[in-house]
Amino acid sequence: MNIALFTPAYPPLIGGVELVVANLAKFLSRAGHSVVVLTNPADGRTPENVVVEGLQVHRFRMDFDFDTLRAVLGSLRILPRALFSLRHILSEASPDVLNLHYVSRGHALCALVAARLTGIPLVASVHGTDVAQMPYVSRTCRIVSKRVLQSAVSVTANSEHQARLANKLVEPQQLQTQIIRNGVDLGEFSDCPRSERDGRYILAAGRFDTNKGFDILIEAFSIVCQELPDARLVIAGNGPELVPCQRLASELNVASRIEFTGWADRAKIIQLFRGCSFFVLPSRNEALGMVNLEAMAAAKAIVATAVGGVPEVVEDGVTALLAEPDSPQALAERMMRLWQHPELCRQLGRSGRTVVEAEYSWHRTMARFERVYEQTIQGSR
Secondary structure, eight states: OEEEEEOSOOTTSOSHHHHHHHHHHHHHHHTTOEEEEEEOOTTSSOOEEEEETTEEEEEOOOOOOOSSHHHHHHHTTHHHHHHHHHHHHHHHHOOSEEEEESSSSHHHHHHHHHHHHHOOOEEEEEOSHHHHTGGGSOHHHHHHHHHHHHHOSEEEESSHHHHHHHHHHHTTSOOOEEEOOOOBOHHHHHHSOOOOOSSOOEEEESOOSGGGOHHHHHHHHHHHHHHOTTOOEEEEOOSTTHHHHHHHHHHTTOGGGEEEEESOOHHHHHHHHHHOSEEEEOOSSOSSOHHHHHHHHTTOEEEEEOOTTHHHHSOBTTTEEEEOTTOHHHHHHHHHHHHHOHHHHHHHHHHHHHHHHHHOBHHHHHHHHHHHHHHHHHHTO
16 A cells, blocks of 8 residues: 555654654555655754655645634645645655544644545544643634544544544544554564663653643652652653753752653663663553553553553553552552562563553554555545
8 A cells, every 4th residue: 555644743853643653654664565754844944855764754844823813824824835745745655545643733734635635535543632632722723623533534543532532522423433552662672772770760751741740750759759768760851841840859859869861862761661660650641651551561560640541551450550640649659669569560560561562562553554544445435
């Protein structure tokens, strides 16, 4: 098949959607499919057409602003140029199917218009905040996302939780959403060396925003430090809440026990996973928790909040210890339990690795997308 993947961003930018699309493109290409990626410029300015690991990546501006009427009108100047680029790229690539990842933002409008103009069937893949944020975004953004979901021949979601949110957006219509869990590249975690940090440490990783709950984690860790003088925490990531979280760590007198690594490349993240004692995900809201799969691939136990799609992936007492969200005390109790019981850590970690090997390898995830593409192409004829 010839497949065109639309994504708001792509490596070297790193995030959940970026990793999913990059791995999907890589494994589809290895399976013999012709894949092109359409995304925004990496630096927000300069369009690029490059080959990345054998894949054709087309970068041009699609990051329209839907927040205000003035912004929408301003973005209309970008649309003709974007559609001109799209027409040229799709004419050369001749895709059998378009797969849109993340159903809000400007690239979603481009994918919708491209599907309608060309007649190429559209698969819309829901990821996380694209539908979770719908109550808080502009009316224009909601309309675009709704039209995308209604116009797609097929819709996929990475969790039952996300599927329910997508359905809520198009009510009273009911989407026939297919659940395709994110995959994880097991080879990355088998081949990469461990972090060279001395001693044991707890790991957290992700974008520093309010949803990720790093402020709750720091409060929980301050409770842990009162009981466990040797505990250390490493938090990898960047974002708008980084400085406030660093300030909070100082206010709680735990700054010397927490390492904020800032942005970390893929190799460093994997090293941190392999070297940690266990992983913590303190989110207030989470579509699936890609980092949970990565922790499981590294055979690490998990402490996570029972929000969104997280309980669909990790099982309390089997691969993780789950806590209620927004509760530093609950999070601290589970962190202390794992720190004080290394054998329990190892047991949960081994169970997690077994689960991802059986259910979450990228070969399985790619095969599920393949089936959706085939069904979509057949259904549109």
